[in-house]
Amino acid sequence: MSKDEDYDGRRHHERRFLNSVQGLRAEDLAFDFFVHVKETVFPVHKLVLISFSDYFRAMLLNDNFKEANQGKVELKTVEVNAMKEAVEYMYTGDCSIDLENIRAVLQCADMLQLDGVKDICFRYIKKYISDENCVYLLQIITGYSNHSVLDTIETYFRKQFLNVGTSNDFMLLEYVESSKYIHEYGVKDIEVWKVGLAWVKHEITTRAEHIFEIVKLLRLVDYPSPELLNCMWQEPIFKDCLECVDFIHHRLFLDVSDMKQNLRVDNCIILIQQTYHYKNENASTDIMESIRHPIIKFMKKHLGEVMALSNFSNLQKDDVEALIIDDNTNYLSETTKWDAVRKWMEVNSSDTAICTDLFRSIDFNHIPLGFINDNVIDNPVMKELSCYKDLLHRVCERHIPSADSIAVLLRTRRKSSLYVMDMYGKHWKTIDIPSDISANTRAVLFSRSSHVFSVNGKLCLIKACNLYFVLEATAG
Structure with missing residues (x-):
């Protein structure tokens, strides 16, 4: 008999024996x-x-x-x-x-x-194993010496940490166990924060006291990401914890050289904002300036990208002044300055003093008249008459230095008016435009020394800062 036949015979015998025992059990025998x-x-x-x-x-x-x-x-x-x-x-x-x-x-x-x-x-x-049962299965397997299964669960936990860490089973853990799992399986700081915050907020009345311990679970080996910083400062429970804020501020600003190396377009605004709240008993004015200066310098260099950020309008006026008004910002084009001022003023127009200062920091002599006509004059931020006058004064001086009086027609949302400047007295006079010639009129600059011009087909004349116009022309 061959070995294979002998093996098959034993297997057949085993099956018969097992079936016999199962039969006895099924018939309640023996x-x-x-x-x-x-x-x-x-x-x-x-x-x-x-x-x-x-x-x-x-x-x-x-x-x-x-x-x-x-x-x-x-x-x-x-x-x-x-x-x-x-x-x-x-x-x-x-x-x-x-x-x-x-x-x-x-x-x-x-x-x-x-x-x-x-x-x-x-x-x-x-x-x-799944996101929902990972914690439960990990609790079960702990204590059994099966390293293969334990490795499988732990690997899954690390890869799916955010999903597992926000599952219902995780939310029900006590602090000791939840913090242990966060420490062992949380690799990315943003995920550690989101999981820890979700656990605290699940029962915030009893768990709020653990928020600082959660913050200390952050590894912070790499410089804090903009996503992490924004997520943290959106949470009142974090901002109200002075220990939490100080902990993160020290990581951000204690090593200025590290901060410089990690400056990016997407984190510079939140960093400059946090310098106002950075509390360090050893931080003198010079030290604070050493922190703020490289951030401002970086923002100036990348202002075109920085002002495209959604939080650009959240900058404090001191920061905007440092970016726009500072004489060292000479490498910015005037149109870029205008776009930055416009975007910030759209949200902060109530501060008329700073808005006027920002507006006057722009050298419109280096901005084409077409751009001014198309993008500046009709912009809603140009609602203060002082801004209009300042703009028109400088534009007129630039383009019509030999005229004795200058006329500029502006149409606002309320009415159309003709602003006439006496170039000798340097003062403006406003003349209301009759309705029969003002329809559909935009802002128009009447340049050169000629005082005769046409508005909507009507012949007009400026003389001694007065407006004359012909309603009807006759032949002869």
Whole structure:
């Protein structure tokens, strides 16, 4: 007989034996031992127990155990549903595992030393681990010396940290366990913050006291990202914690050279804003200037990109003045300055003093008249008459130095007016435009020394700062 035939014969014999035992169980025959779990009794065969469980082998083959003589045993630390699956495995080689019974089945298998059942549980964990059950399965597997399964869960936790860390199971953890998991499995600071914050806010009345401990869990090996800083400063619970703010400020500003190396377009605004709140008892005026100066310098160099940021209008007026009015900003084009001033004034127009100062810092002599006509005069931020006059004065001086009087027609939302400047007295006179010539008129600059011009087809004349116009022309 060949080895293969001998092997097949043994396998056939084993199957017949197993089927015979299962048949006895199905027909309730020849039971010689009873396992009591709470109020449930499992009738079994000693031979099966001894064959598959080292726990029962030690018990039933030793006369010193009373259970061997009594023919029964009571298992007080085992759940009924777990014992049911253990018995099923010993008779059939299989059992049913799910999330509801896996903890109890593993505990039962561990006590009864059913390695086969434990292997089935471990395979189930590897196959069905998810964001929602990762914490639960990690809690179950802790204490079992199966490094392969533990590595699988821990790897999954690290890769899916944000999802696992905001799951319901994680939200229910106490601080000691949640902080342990954050410390062990949180790799990215932004995810550590989001998970820690979500855990605190889940029961904020009792967990708010842990916010500083959560902040200290941040690794901060790399310079804090703009996303992290923005997320933190959007949360009142963070801003109200002085220890939290000081902790982050020290990381941002304690090493100025590190800060310089990490300046970026997307973080410079929030950094310059935080310098106003940075509290360091050793920070003299010179030290604070050494922090602010490189940030402002960086922002000037990249003003075109910086002013495109959504939070550009949140800058304080001192910062805007430093960017726009400072004489060292000579490498900015005047049109770029105008765009920056316009964007900031759209949100902060109530501060008329600073708006006027910013407006006057722009040298309109270096801005084409077409750009002024198309982008400046009709802009809503130009609602103060003083701004209009300042703009017109400088533009007129630039383009019409030889004229004795200059006329500029402006149409505002309320009405159209003709502003006439006496170039000798340097003062403006406003003349209302009659409705029959002002319709559909935009801002128009009447240049050169000629005083005769046309508005909407009407012949007009400026003389001695007065407006004359012809309503109807006759031949002759």
